[in-house]
Amino acid sequence: MKDVVTIKEIARQLNVSPSTVSRALQNHPRISSHTREAVHALANQLKYLPSTTARNLQRGRTGVIGMVLPEIRENFFSEVINGVEELAFEHQVTVALYQSHDRFDREKQILTVLASNRVDGVLLSVAKETQQIHHIQELLDRQIPLVLFDRIPPHIAAHQVECNMEKGAYEATKWLARRGHRRIALLNGPHALIASEERYRGYITALVEEGLPVENALIKRSDLTTQETALKMNQLLSSATRPDAVLTFNDYVALDAMQVCRSYGLVVNQDISFVSFANLPLNMYLEHPPLASVEQHPYQIGFMAAEILLNVINGVIAPTDLQKVILEPELIVRQQDAIS
Template identity: 65%
Template sequence: MKEAITIKEIARRLKISPSSVSRALQDSPRIGQKTRKAVQDLAAQLRYTPSQTARNLRRGKTGVFAMVLPEIRENFFSEVVNGVEELAFLHQYSVALYQSHDLFEREQQILAMLTRTQVDGVMLSVAKESRQFDHVQDLIDRGIPVVLFDRIPPNIDTHQVGCDMEKGAMEATRWLAGRGFKRIALLNGPQPLVASEDRYRGYIKALLAENLPVENALVKRVDLSPEDTIQKMTQLLSAIHPPDAVLAFNDYVALDAMQACRKNGLCINTDISFVSFANLPLTAYMDHSPLASVEQHPYQIGRKAVDILLSVLDIGDVESGFHRIMLEPELVVRVVS
């Protein structure tokens, strides 16, 4: 590969100082018109491209945002990435993507590495294993802007953007109750996730509002793996009084639970029905999809996270006025029962 043409090379060829070349390229009036034209013509001839790294260093920035999320293969997180990249690239920022694979230790290692790597900001959705967050606080204490998104741990003062899952769970449960379902179960996520507790609160509020029974036996926590979900769904079906509908943590959990129902000879949306979260596009191609799903607006979450970082960097103060944005959920009805 040919060496990139630098300002110093242009200066050497024209026998002027590098600072004069820099000013001429910026069309500064401090440089005579004849010199400006000579510099710009030679730069065009040599196909000179300004160094973005050098420009960022002059601004005291790196031009890089880091994004740490559980699994890129999940449609929700890939849509968040789409929103992040589109707005970041529009503002000439690149995005470094890291996956925790829902492992606490890996998340710790990634954030520790980011404390040693120069980035202008970090967007983080915590791993399901994470129960303490000193590694997150360490980033914040070092003055690195941190935006927590979707999976937002409690008691951390920093920027946040998510969707109101308590409200979404309440609307979804009440929607099922309004269609005559009486025994609505909850296949919830792991306890450490705040998102799981949000769903639980919304579910309970809806049952109370609809005068439906609140039974511990109708609530199961899953570790989000297919095996555990199938096991917990099978437990629900083997009860003396099984559910006639299920609110699932997300569409993936709903799809795994449906497998258990089919293995037990049940017909989806006839013998038992599902409502879930995430609104996966693939369910549109299913003969028997969940009746409805709560849209969490992942693309908008990604854009809002970048918006926050851009705003913080523009102001230059990472400690004042933490941004907390909570988007409104939308219950997307797929099948009218």
């Protein structure tokens, strides 16, 4: 492997000091035009590339931000990554990407690794198992800039970017009610996620406004796995007050729940209708996707979270000037159901 060309090598060949070469490469006015031209010419000839690592170390930085999320395979988080990388690339910042796989212990270990490697900042969407926040608070106590996005734990003072899930659930439930559905179930996520509670509040508010009863038997929580979703959907279908529509935590939960309905011989979106969150692109290829889905704008969430983090790192935003961005959801209607 060819040796990396350094400033010292350029200085040696031109018989000048390394500091002179460094200043010449930055076009410092104290360096004569003759020397600057000679340095740039030799640097181009030797294919010299400036060391980003060295430059960052001079500024007391690593040039790396950590990003921790539950699962890359989920389209929502893939889109968030696209938003983060767009801005990070523009600012020549490296993104160290980690998956918690929705495990608290893994998330805790990742944050420890990122802190020990002195990353410039962290973007975090918590695992569904996360119910304690001491490991997150430790990051803040070390004065490492942190922005929480999408899955945000309660009772923590940090920058946040999310979509208004309460409004999304409210609009989705109202949409179903106005199409004649009277027994609307909620197949929600874990208690530990603020987003689950936001969905619950929006759902309840809409039922009350539409004069529909709030029935505990129609409200189920899933840990978002296929197995747990199937169990809870079976419970809904076995209930004396079987629902005629279901609002689900996201499209993945909806698709798992639909499979259960088919095993009962039910025709999806005729015998029982579905509305969900996430607006997955794959739905356009399905014969019977959810009737509607709440668009959460993941790309914008990622871009804005990265923007806040970089502004904190660069001193544009003071660490104590906490930013909370809440994007407006959009109910994307794909088709009308048989009740309409």
